[in-house]
Amino acid sequence: MMSTKDPVVFEVEWNACIKCGACVAVCPQEAGFTSSFDTIAVNKACDIACMFCQTVCPVNAITHQTLFSTEAAVF
Amino acid sequence: MPNSSSIGTMTVFDIVVIGSGPAGTTTARYAAEKGLSVLMVDKKQELGAPIQCSGAVSFNALDNAGVFPSPEFIQEAIYGFAIYNGQGQKKVIDYRKIKPGEYGSEAGAKPLGFVVDRRRFDRYLATQAERAGVTIWLKTEALGYRVLDDGSCEVALKKFNDTITVKAKVVVGADGVQSQVGKWAGIKTHIKLSELASCLQFVVDGVQTEGLLEIVTGHEWAPGGYAWVFPKGHGYAEIGLGVTRTMCTDNAQVYLDKFLKQSFFKERFKNCRILEIQGGGVPLAAPLKIQHADNLILVGDAARHVNSITGGGIHTALSSGKIAGNFLAALLLSGEPCTKENLKGYHNNWLNAMGNNMWKLYEVKRKIFDTADIAQRDEQLYATMSNYFSVDSEYKKI
Numbered sequence: 001m002m003s004t005k006d007p008v009v010f011e012v013e014w015n016a017c018i019k020c021g022a023c024v025a026v027c028p029q030e031a032g033f034t035s036s037f038d039t040i041a042v043n044k045a046c047d048i049a050c051m052f053c054q055t056v057c058p059v060n061a062i063t064h065q066t067l068f069s070t071e072a073a074v075f
Numbered sequence: 076m077p078n079s080s081s082i083g084t085m086t087v088f089d090i091v092v093i094g095s096g097p098a099g100t101t102t103a104r105y106a107a108e109k110g111l112s113v114l115m116v117d118k119k120q121e122l123g124a125p126i127q128c129s130g131a132v133s134f135n136a137l138d139n140a141g142v143f144p145s146p147e148f149i150q151e152a153i154y155g156f157a158i159y160n161g162q163g164q165k166k167v168i169d170y171r172k173i174k175p176g177e178y179g180s181e182a183g184a185k186p187l188g189f190v191v192d193r194r195r196f197d198r199y200l201a202t203q204a205e206r207a208g209v210t211i212w213l214k215t216e217a218l219g220y221r222v223l224d225d226g227s228c229e230v231a232l233k234k235f236n237d238t239i240t241v242k243a244k245v246v247v248g249a250d251g252v253q254s255q256v257g258k259w260a261g262i263k264t265h266i267k268l269s270e271l272a273s274c275l276q277f278v279v280d281g282v283q284t285e286g287l288l289e290i291v292t293g294h295e296w297a298p299g300g301y302a303w304v305f306p307k308g309h310g311y312a313e314i315g316l317g318v319t320r321t322m323c324t325d326n327a328q329v330y331l332d333k334f335l336k337q338s339f340f341k342e343r344f345k346n347c348r349i350l351e352i353q354g355g356g357v358p359l360a361a362p363l364k365i366q367h368a369d370n371l372i373l374v375g376d377a378a379r380h381v382n383s384i385t386g387g388g389i390h391t392a393l394s395s396g397k398i399a400g401n402f403l404a405a406l407l408l409s410g411e412p413c414t415k416e417n418l419k420g421y422h423n424n425w426l427n428a429m430g431n432n433m434w435k436l437y438e439v440k441r442k443i444f445d446t447a448d449i450a451q452r453d454e455q456l457y458a459t460m461s462n463y464f465s466v467d468s469e470y471k472k473i
Contacts, residue, residue, distance in 0.1 A: 019125045022356030024253035031258035052268045058275040058327035058354045
């Protein structure tokens with residue numbers, strides 16, 4: 001999936017997360033962009049930056065930081 | 076009792092089921108009862124947890140799937156519904172009054188349905204599967220599958236710290252709303268943001284209920300969904316809601332707080348004490364058009380077998396699990412390979428038994444939520460919900 005947006009890195013506030021999996025369910029990435037904790041991955045940059053995961057979270061547990069495209073390579 | 080066999084060091088099963096919810100356990104049980112060797116894996120350490128479901132299921136749903144309504148998992152019996160519009164006007168559909176003697180708590184009468192404890196319910200279903208001969212591995216994450224030249228496939232698993240590969244004729248993806256198994260085969264399983272209800276519920280003490288599932292419609296309280304009050308047994312209740320995030324300005328938490336404090340139930344909820352917090356994503360989406368690939372099928376939430384009017388998924392999971400288990404048993408025992416072409420029979424069986432009706436429900440739901448005028452939409456949802464649960468509903472079996 002192509003996107004003109006800058007990649008983002010998500011952060012999950014573990015204390016707020018209720019492990020509902022809604023973020024994973026709406027993620028249009030191919031397999032693998034998930035963590036072992038039934039949430040969206042936080043250890044790598046997301047280059048489509050659709051923000052569906054952050055939007056669908058029932059408890060606002062997901063936030064993100066924007067990277068400039070050139071920085072994504074470090075993840 | 077069927078057991079796995081070994082070729083060299085590789086363990087071999089007829090079927091590997093990924094996910095131990097109602098769809099996975101039921102598929103596994105029906106297949107094992109017919110004599111197949113079945114491995115069911117789940118990455119979790121506890122069955123049924125974390126709870127992402129209100130637990131409402133009809134008596135018929137259990138009965139059709141051969142699940143005895145055991146006190147082990149029943150929290151409270153249900154006898155009907157109360158559907159509210161946004162202003163608090165209600166339609167009560169109490170089967171104790173509509174069909175006295177048939178439905179009720181007295182001897183000889185039966186409940187219409189139940190609210191179940193999903194931890195105990197899923198464990199009960201897993202026990203049934205295990206007793207039918209299914210091998211269950213928890214703390215076992217499925218990492219991927221690969222189709223082999225001999226017509227079978229291998230599945231990579233991580234069981235505690237060990238990476239294991241098992242060989243199977245077919246993989247069943249019963250891995251829920253977050254399904255990854257379908258993605259392995261290139262099936263697009265992610266759900267549109269506009270079709271995933273974002274749900275949150277509190278288990279509370281101090282709220283009276285009367286054996287009815289109470290459903291509160293109205294854009295003001297739950298845009299693109301509804302709010303609910305369900306009896307939970309022992310004097311507890313569930314208060315929750317699901318919203319479609321593209322139709323609202325805030326998250327589910329904000330709406331639930333508003334429902335508790337500002338709705339026509341605010342006096343009723345005034346002294347409630349929150350005991351537990353649960354949430355989930357519920358696909359109010361069309362069922363997947365493709366639910367199978369070479370050596371692979373999807374069941375339950377993973378295939379979006381969810382009633383898109385009610386958001387209910389236990390009945391549909393049990394039914395599709397039974398269809399899948401029986402179909403796979405017949406196919407494998409016939410000696411035919413599990414090609415995509417042959418597995419289409421599962422999809423066809425599912426369409427005939429329930430899928431076509433689920434598609435109809437989805438169209439009804441879509442028409443309601445596509446209505447731009449909020450007052451009109453609210454009216455339609457209230458009317459549809461009231462009809463849906465009525466005694467002559469054409470969808471009673473879903």
